[in-house]
Amino acid sequence: MIYWNSFADFIHMGGYGLYVWGSFGVNVLIMAIEPIVVTRNQKATKARLKRQIRAESRSTE
Amino acid sequence: MTDRFNLYKYAAPATFYPLAGKLIPWFAAASVIFGLAGLYLGMLVAPTDFQQGEGYRIIFIHVPASWMSMFIYLVMAFWAAIGLAFNTRLSGMMAQALAPTGALMAFLSLWTGALWGKPMWGAWWVWDARLTSELILLFLYIGYMALTAAIDDPRRADKAGGLLLLVGVVNVPIIYFSVKWWNTLHQGSTVNLTKSSMATTMLYGMLLMALCFWMYSIAVAFMRVRTIMLERERHTDWVKAELEGDAR
Numbered sequence: 001m002i003y004w005n006s007f008a009d010f011i012h013m014g015g016y017g018l019y020v021w022g023s024f025g026v027n028v029l030i031m032a033i034e035p036i037v038v039t040r041n042q043k044a045t046k047a048r049l050k051r052q053i054r055a056e057s058r059s060t061e
Numbered sequence: 062m063t064d065r066f067n068l069y070k071y072a073a074p075a076t077f078y079p080l081a082g083k084l085i086p087w088f089a090a091a092s093v094i095f096g097l098a099g100l101y102l103g104m105l106v107a108p109t110d111f112q113q114g115e116g117y118r119i120i121f122i123h124v125p126a127s128w129m130s131m132f133i134y135l136v137m138a139f140w141a142a143i144g145l146a147f148n149t150r151l152s153g154m155m156a157q158a159l160a161p162t163g164a165l166m167a168f169l170s171l172w173t174g175a176l177w178g179k180p181m182w183g184a185w186w187v188w189d190a191r192l193t194s195e196l197i198l199l200f201l202y203i204g205y206m207a208l209t210a211a212i213d214d215p216r217r218a219d220k221a222g223g224l225l226l227l228v229g230v231v232n233v234p235i236i237y238f239s240v241k242w243w244n245t246l247h248q249g250s251t252v253n254l255t256k257s258s259m260a261t262t263m264l265y266g267m268l269l270m271a272l273c274f275w276m277y278s279i280a281v282a283f284m285r286v287r288t289i290m291l292e293r294e295r296h297t298d299w300v301k302a303e304l305e306g307d308a309r
Binding site for chain 2: 026
């Protein structure tokens with residue numbers, strides 16, 4: 001089933017290791033970082049909006 | 062009370078916000094499952110390519126990223142058209158939520174293409190019709206984001222951005238057909254509905270990766286659209302209730 005004979009072969013990628021892992025590495029990095037950034041932005045936005053709403057309700061009281 | 066399915070109801074941010082929140086974990090899980098299955102087939106099971114050696118394995122992410130970069134743009138242009146025609150609130154938010162992910166997909170397409178091109182063609186970059194039109198797509202995404210960010214009023218930003226999206230949509234068929242219309246260095250399409258020039262494991266691996274990218278894009282776009290909804294609808298009662306219900 002598995003095409004590779006050894007783990008070293010898999011890493012070496014028939015001499016294309018740098019290109020293959022350079023592609024997959026950046027891809028994985030982007031797909032890991034993007035959701036983190038989006039989640040952080042959401043948390044920051046929620047916190048800011050909550051502060052604004054509290055400030056508004058105080059000023060109208 | 063009628064229980065009829067109403068599209069307008071789901072197009073309202075107040076109902077779409079919780080719906081998207083419920084769907085995100087499912088899309089994220091689907092993305093991980095498709096990704097693992099695709100990587101297993103593509104990286105571990107699929108045989109080598111007789112012409113390109115193991116370097117061909119880059120296409121398992123290059124092709125899905127390229128497809129998504131074009132598809133996301135088409136979806137954004139669709140929302141832009143809806144927004145300009147019917148003045149719906151959701152459409153502009155959807156387009157804005159998709160743009161960064163689309164830009165990242167275009168970047169990934171170019172990045173993985175460069176890393177494939179260096180060993181195969183001997184050059185990171187050539188001014189070939191396919192590559193150049195994909196680069197223009199990246200610039201369109203960046204231009205859209207810069208334009209909408211520069212206009213304070215979100216409704217006006219949506220209109221201006223939407224216009225840019227609709228003008229730029231002409232670039233997508235140019236990318237897609239460039240390998241047919243011009244004599245490009247970039248190879249023609251590998252996957253075809255009628256016949257495919259790939260081994261079955263390679264084809265399935267690539268299709269699974271495409272599904273992974275698709276589910277990922279939906280999950281991230283939904284996450285982003287929820288933030289945009291809170292921001293834009295901050296004066297409405299539903300956002301106030303949503304934020305107060307959020308104990309943390």
